[in-house]
Amino acid sequence: MRKYKQLFFDLDHTLWDFATNERITLNQLYDSYNLKSHFSSFNEFYERYVPINADLWALYRNWEIRKTDLNTGRFHNTFLTAGLDDVEMAEKFSLDFIRQNSLKTNVMPFTFDLLEYLKPHYTMHIITNGFIETQKLKLEVSGLRPYFKNIFISEEIGAQKPKIAFFEYAIKSSNAKKTESLVIGDSLEMDILGAKNFGLDHVYYNPYSIPHKEKVFKEIKSLNELIGWL
Numbered sequence: 315m316r317k318y319k320q321l322f323f324d325l326d327h328t329l330w331d332f333a334t335n336e337r338i339t340l341n342q343l344y345d346s347y348n349l350k351s352h353f354s355s356f357n358e359f360y361e362r363y364v365p366i367n368a369d370l371w372a373l374y375r376n377w378e379i380r381k382t383d384l385n386t387g388r389f390h391n392t393f394l395t396a397g398l399d400d401v402e403m404a405e406k407f408s409l410d411f412i413r414q415n416s417l418k419t420n421v422m423p424f425t426f427d428l429l430e431y432l433k434p435h436y437t438m439h440i441i442t443n444g445f446i447e448t449q450k451l452k453l454e455v456s457g458l459r460p461y462f463k464n465i466f467i468s469e470e471i472g473a474q475k476p477k478i479a480f481f482e483y484a485i486k487s488s489n490a491k492k493t494e495s496l497v498i499g500d501s502l503e504m505d506i507l508g509a510k511n512f513g514l515d516h517v518y519y520n521p522y523s524i525p526h527k528e529k530v531f532k533e534i535k536s537l538n539e540l541i542g543w544l
């Protein structure tokens with residue numbers, strides 16, 4: 315007898331390999347925008363971009379900046395570190411990035427093995443913090459969409475993980491019972507603490523074994539550990 319009936323998966327970094335896809339897209343744009351005349355290497359550009367992007371995302375999550383400030387700002391600020399002050403270029407770069415990145419199809423190891431294994435036994439949903447158009451495109455193009463009944467996107471719901479309102483909306487809309495629901499995600503802060511605070515069992519996918527002190531229901535290093543456990 316299976317304990318769970320409904321599974322709620324995070325998308326970015328849990329199923330869709332965000333880090334790989336983002337790096338490939340940025341590398342392509344680095345070339346097409348001829349950024350080598352401003353940076354010494356792609357790695358230098360990328361290493362400056364990563365923390366700038368993370369800081370702006372944190373501000374966006376707290377409603378301190380708007381979506382456009384995040385999208386354009388992360389590139390404008392990265393360009394500024396090389397003395398390149400060009401907002402228009404940052405805007406165009408951002409649009410190209412969003413469009414091209416959403417079309418990338420790399421997924422985390424064992425994603426499709428796991429989904430095929432789970433498909434006959436569970437109703438599955440996506441719970442993601444992100445933008446409607448990009449998340450939907452990623453799901454379609456990567457072939458993930460058919461596995462999921464509902465796609466819950468923070469921009470559509472008007473609340474982001476780890477807010478209880480987000481989880482409450484997803485559970486209610488799926489007609490799920492909390493005791494029969496399981497959340498699977500890679501973010502301790504957003505997926506795991508969010509699920510915990512709302513009283514849902516959860517699996518922390520921690521592929522790089524990042525140390526932490528949080529008490530979690532279950533932790534895995536690879537998605538294939540769920541084959542057999544579920």
Ligand SMILES: [Mg+2]
Nearest residue numbers: 324326327500
């Ligand atoms: Mg994630």
